[in-house]
Amino acid sequence: MRKILPAGILVILISMVSQMGFILNADVIDGHYLTLIGVVIGLCIGVLYFIYRRKQSLKYMNVIFNLDKRPWYQQPPNYPMTFFFSILGGMIAVSLLNNMPDTGNRRVEIYKVTKMAERRIRYDFIEYLELTNEDGAITYRPKDNQSFSIGQEVEVTIEKGLLGFSQVLNAVPRNS
Structure with a gap:
């Protein structure tokens, strides 16, 4: 069961990227490249978030701590949800940035x-x-x-x- 879970999450993530890429960039010429740029930026944001989180965790490391009242950076990470939302946010940000201004061309x-x-x-x-x-x-x-x-x-x-x-x-x- 534990081996099937990452594959299922990967299938859901690929489906989300495909569908959101079509919704956001169907009217963009070579919009699949714009979607790919958004995915890469989202992955970079997710990795930078975990690096920052790890740095904060090491900075404020406590030997004895209460499990119920740990700060956000000491709680166990939720990798799938973090990367899901960072990829989605990267795709939306890149699409909005490309489509928002009126360049006049x-x-x-x-x-x-x-x-x-x-x-x-x-x-x-x-x-x-x-x-x-x-x-x-x-x-x-x-x-x-x-x-x-x-x-x-x-x-x-x-x-x-x-x-x-x-x-x-x-x-x-x-x-x-």
């Missing part, structure tokens, strides 16, 4: 709808489009009142984020 490109699909996130399905042109493929989550068909050409407004990752702001059908 907007451009409009023509894409063609090649695929309409949906992705399951917990108990709901999120619809998205795959748009392609000669430069590559991007994903776009349409708004509630937008409808597209496969093969339709769309004008896509793209803005460069603060971290250099471009995001899709809007897609409208092209007037031919």
Whole structure:
């Protein structure tokens, strides 16, 4: 049972990263790299937290102490929860930092709808489009009142984020 528990936690963590990466960065061009950067930053924050905690524990080490009234740095660490929340926080912080400011670097490109699909996130399905042109493929989550068909050409407004990752702001059908 003890060998299955870390594998189960790892599966849950990978599932969380995959689903949160899609929710946060589906409209970002090469958003999987932005998700990876957030995960690495979260892991670094978690490791730095445990280093700081260990330093505090050694600094205020007591030989005799009451188990009920130990300070936070002397209580047993909860590694899975700490890394879960640090990775989640790193992903959210990097995504918000990239998407928050208005850099003014907007451009409009023509894409063609090649695929309409949906992705399951917990108990709901999120619809998205795959748009392609000669430069590559991007994903776009349409708004509630937008409808597209496969093969339709769309004008896509793209803005460069603060971290250099471009995001899709809007897609409208092209007037031919």
